[in-house]
């Protein structure tokens with residue numbers, strides 16, 4: 001499955017790229033917020049959806065076809081056995097008992113049942129053993145089509161071993177890594193170890209307003225990106241409530257969650273989050289009850305970035 005599924009092939013960074021692409025295609029703000037605020041949840045449900053889609057595709061392509069062929073074959077075998085039993089009884093002047101014995105024997109390699117299962121069939125009920133063949137000929141097709149219907153993708157999915165569900169295995173495989181998020185922009189540390197040595201880091205940070213960061217003393221959401229900000233002489237207010245102000249380029253002096261991050265100054269910026277801010281400006285403003293105005297005014301050039309360019313920028317950088 002891993003090798004056939006591009007999103008699940010590779011590591012979590014590759015998976016994240018696919019998640020970001022899907023989010024951009026779907027343009028669903030609530031899903032974006034879930035990804036930003038609860039990344040682990042979002043990753044899990046993405047894996048679950050990918051796996052069930054994969055199973056659904058595979059199921060209709062091969063499993064269901066195979067299953068239908070098998071059911072058809074089984075139906076033919078039962079019909080043939082019934083017919084042969086009638087012939088056998090006619091040639092040997094047998095009775096209903098002989099018919100049932102012969103019938104169950106003929107099918108012993110494909111079905112698990114015995115004459116006992118026909119205990120309800122009394123001699124008085126069936127005077128003519130030929131009637132048995134007729135009953136099977138008329139009753140079997142609806143039973144077979146019920147079986148086929150029940151054997152659907154959903155029931156197949158439900159019957160998967162609960163302890164070894166492929167989505168659980170993949171979640172374990174892909175999600176056992178660091179989930180610490182950048183204190184400014186919520187980008188997820190890309191370290192592949194859950195409790196790793198050294199600082200947290202991520203190659204691409206986001207526009208911090210996405211995380212509700214705003215310029216101190218205003219309700220203007222921030223349009224700066226951590227990596228360019230740490231190259232500046234600007235100040236930030238790490239704890240919002242007090243007056244402590246720290247230089248961005250000395251962010252680790254703010255202590256706490258800031259102390260364990262390594263944010264490398266970098267002026268190249270991913271189109272993706274700029275497009276996101278423009279596309280969901282109204283939603284972000286409503287969500288945080290703040291606006292992209294004043295110092296947080298969105299540059300005109302950001303508005304020119306197309307959805308396609310945003311998606312393509314992921315391939316360039318991730």
Ligand SMILES: [Zn+2]
Pocket residue numbers: 182183184185186187205206226227
């Ligand atoms: Zn950041």
Ligand SMILES: [Zn+2]
Pocket residue numbers: 178179180189190191196199200201
């Ligand atoms: Zn980390």
